[in-house]
Amino acid sequence: MKPETRKNEIIIKAAALFKDKGYSAVTMRDLATALGIKAASLYNHIDSKQAILQDIILSIAEEFTAGMETILQDEGSSINRLNQIIQLHVTIASRNADGMAALNTDWMHLENKLDYYLSLRDTYENNFRNIIIDGIEQGEIKDENVEVILFSMLSTLRSLYLWIPKKEDLNIDQLSDSLSAILISGINT
Amino acid sequence: MKPETRKNEIIIKAAALFKDKGYSAVTMRDLATALGIKAASLYNHIDSKQAILQDIILSIAEEFTAGMETILQDEGSSINRLNQIIQLHVTIASRNADGMAALNTDWMHLENKLDYYLSLRDTYENNFRNIIIDGIEQGEIKDENVEVILFSMLSTLRSLYLWIPKKEDLNIDQLSDSLSAILISGINT
DNA sequence: GTCTATAGGACGATAGAC
DNA sequence: GTCTATCGTCCTATAGAC
Numbered sequence: 001m002k003p004e005t006r007k008n009e010i011i012i013k014a015a016a017l018f019k020d021k022g023y024s025a026v027t028m029r030d031l032a033t034a035l036g037i038k039a040a041s042l043y044n045h046i047d048s049k050q051a052i053l054q055d056i057i058l059s060i061a062e063e064f065t066a067g068m069e070t071i072l073q074d075e076g077s078s079i080n081r082l083n084q085i086i087q088l089h090v091t092i093a094s095r096n097a098d099g100m101a102a103l104n105t106d107w108m109h110l111e112n113k114l115d116y117y118l119s120l121r122d123t124y125e126n127n128f129r130n131i132i133i134d135g136i137e138q139g140e141i142k143d144e145n146v147e148v149i150l151f152s153m154l155s156t157l158r159s160l161y162l163w164i165p166k167k168e169d170l171n172i173d174q175l176s177d178s179l180s181a182i183l184i185s186g187i188n189t
Numbered sequence: 190m191k192p193e194t195r196k197n198e199i200i201i202k203a204a205a206l207f208k209d210k211g212y213s214a215v216t217m218r219d220l221a222t223a224l225g226i227k228a229a230s231l232y233n234h235i236d237s238k239q240a241i242l243q244d245i246i247l248s249i250a251e252e253f254t255a256g257m258e259t260i261l262q263d264e265g266s267s268i269n270r271l272n273q274i275i276q277l278h279v280t281i282a283s284r285n286a287d288g289m290a291a292l293n294t295d296w297m298h299l300e301n302k303l304d305y306y307l308s309l310r311d312t313y314e315n316n317f318r319n320i321i322i323d324g325i326e327q328g329e330i331k332d333e334n335v336e337v338i339l340f341s342m343l344s345t346l347r348s349l350y351l352w353i354p355k356k357e358d359l360n361i362d363q364l365s366d367s368l369s370a371i372l373i374s375g376i377n378t
Numbered sequence: 379g380t381c382t383a384t385a386g387g388a389c390g391a392t393a394g395a396c
Numbered sequence: 397g398t399c400t401a402t403c404g405t406c407c408t409a410t411a412g413a414c
Contacts, residue, residue: 006379021297024213028408041380043409079377105294108210141376145359148367149376151352152345159344167336178337186375187330187338188268195397217390230398232391381414389406396399 007045010035012098014052019101019161023053023109054113056102061120063092068127078135083180085128086157090176093160100161128154153183196234199224201287203241208290208350212242212298243302245291250309252281257316267324272369274317275346279365282349289350317343342372 013034017026028049032039046052067088071081093100110117129150135141141149156179167175202223206215217238221228235241256277260270282289299306318339324330330338345368356364 022211022213022294024211025298027406029406037379038381039408040382040410044379049408105211109214139378142370142374142378144371144376145367147356147359148364148371151348152368152371155345155348155351156341159340159348162344163340170334170336175337178334179341181331182333182338182341182375184375184377185331186371186373187333188373189328189331216388218388226397227399228390229392229400233397238390379414381412383411383413385408385410387407390404392403393401394399395401396397 005045010042010045011052011055015056015096015098015102018053018056018106019098023049023102023106050109050111053102053106053109056099057107057110057117058113060092060096060099060103061117064088064124065120067092068124072127078131078138078140079184081131082135082153082184085131085153086180086183087176089157089160090164090172090179094164094172094175097161097165100158104158104161125150125154156183194234199231199234200241200244204245204285204287204291207242207245207295208287212238212291212295239298239300242291242295242298245288246296246299246306247302249281249285249288249292250306253277253313254309256281257313261316267320267327267329268373270320271324271342271373274320274342275369275372276365278346278349279353279361279368282346283353283361283364286350286354289347293347293350314339314343345372 010031014026014031017030017034028039028042032042035042068085071084071088074081074084076084107117107121108114129146132141132146132149136143136146164175170178199220203215203220206220206223217228217231221231224231257274260273260277263270263273265273296306296310297303318335321330321335321338325332325335353364359367
């Protein structure tokens with residue numbers, strides 16, 4: 001799935017640099033230096049800086065799309081599906097925090113593939129929203145504003161990349177459970 | 190407080206452009222064009238591109254610091270304080286969504302003032318964390334992982350800028366109340 | 379697969395006229 | 397307060413040697 005090709009090393013390292021400074025502020029010279037080579041040498045492995053960004057963002061976006069489809073095919077209550085979504089985000093963010101940073105902060109720098117990315121994101125959010133609406137209709141979820149519930153959960157889940165790398169003592173199952181408890185049941189006694 | 194000086198127009202417009210493309214991707218020529226002047230003319234009003242970023246980010250960061258100090262001086266339960274923090278974020282984000290975007294996504298491009306910004310952020314997070322810890326000790330807040338609670342609330346509150354401008358039908362008091370209900374009491378029935 | 383050299387353009391910022 | 401002109405630097409990407 002992730003062969004140790006030179007191209008893959010470049011993409012992994014680029015994602016790490018993008019996380020720290022953002023796509024626009026990272027130069028091909030920065031990336032080359034971080035890999036111990038010259039900027040011109042990068043072009044033997046990748047087509048352009050833009051192609052690196054596309055690779056990072058779209059592979060993750062497609063992972064989320066596939067994960068959501070699995071969740072929708074499963075039988076299960078709405079709360080159960082929300083817990084599966086939480087687990088999906090924790091899993092992807094813990095495996096590729098740097099890529100998640102690029103997806104969250106640099107998606108607007110996608111050029112040709114911007115529309116494709118936006119369509120994936122839109123579909124994902126619609127599926128997420130429909131799960132919440134179903135839950136309210138079934139009486140599993142409180143009748144609060146749907147958009148506020150969706151926004152609140154998505155904000156937390158999309159920010160996981162900022163936070164997971166610092167908390168290696170908390171394993172991903174514990175984190176997933178703890179997040180479920182807090183997002184679903186709240187914090188007051 | 191915000192006189193309609195040319196300098197202020199520049200800063201307001203810069204914040205709007207930074208929100209769309211990020212600090213690094215916005216050029217002084219972009220900014221000048223958006224204001225209907227030439228890039229060189231900007232320098233009669235501002236010292237540098239960097240100075241614009243500092244102005245945007247630090248004025249908001251100091252607003253949060255002052256807001257937190259008021260909350261800490263007030264008598265009140267931990268839950269009450271958390272509700273005041275939610276209100277603080279909604280108020281600032283609704284008044285200056287573009288500036289919040291810069292604070293959230295471009296703080297790392299601060300040069301001389303980076304350490305100052307980080308010290309304000311650190312103090313703010315520590316105060317937030319201590320309110321949660323107090324609440325757990327007093328039995329007002331569930332004994333879940335403190336860092337997960339802090340992260341979850343902060344992630345949602347920090348993302349408000351992305352979302353408030355699109356929801357003008359929801360007034361800020363309604364939004365504040367709805368967010369409180371969801372973040373404090375959860376969503377399950 | 380990496381290098382040197384460089385094309386061709388955009389960048390932030392300054393000087394000085396009006 | 398805005399302009400034109402320009403400086404010196406950095407940018408992505410290509411050409412061609414090794």
